[in-house]
Amino acid sequence: MSSIRWEAEFTLQGQDAVAGLYEVVFYVFDQYGGMDSHTMSIEIVGGTPIAGFTGSPLIGCVPLRVDFTDQSSMSPTSWSWSFGDEDSSSQEHPSHTYSFPGTYEVTLSVRNVCGSDDEIKNNYITVGAAPVAGFSGSPTEGCMPLRVDFIDESSGNVTGWSWSFGDGDSSAQQNPSHTYDSLGTYTVTLIASNTCGSDEESAPAFIVVSSCAIRGDVNSDGDVDLLDIITTANHILGIVTLEGDALWAADCNGDGDIDLLDLIRIANVILGLGSCAPVD
């Protein structure tokens, strides 16, 4: 009995190429009418996979958890995900949490015995974060009235600004200017916000406003003279209302009131008998 070597070659294409387990039967006939057969099984697993995926959500704030769904066709048997932030997974439907703000490219590589395929999605995931508030101001000290220009120095994508200047005034501008009309030391606060949250930066005693006026020189002309007495007297009589530096300068004895004592004291200054100085 001699052995027979059977060889066969065939290709399944198109609609015939449906994955599945096939039984192939080989028949052999001899010239005497004899017949024999041999059966073998062939498994067709499909073709080269085609990679595809979706993620949800595609945009959000840190920490952002994204659920990825494999949508590859042709039955891949292994998956290799790159989430764009150095992290990866070999699960079919992984979840990944992004911890830092940024825009990320996601790649899925799928494979089966027939081959492999990649799907790359650029700028697929956008992750935001709350800003970090910061600011500067210039000048931070000076004579009343003091105009200060504030500069927003917050980091992150800021969409809202809330300034408190410490004297009861506020602003929603990014880089506001503010004029301090009263003597004092002021704490300035900036709250920077976006859709992911907000941050507050507070600078205690950031602004110091002093008076650069000369006590007694109520009209700020550089001299202490009769005009200053008249102006102060008019204030005492209610004919004029002094404010700011003028009010401060009229209080020659520094006791907080503008009254006859100040008139006398200013007169003494004019006569060279003393000076305007706070009382002990």
Ligand SMILES: [Ca+2]
């Ligand atoms: Ca004067």
Ligand SMILES: [Ca+2]
């Ligand atoms: Ca006084």
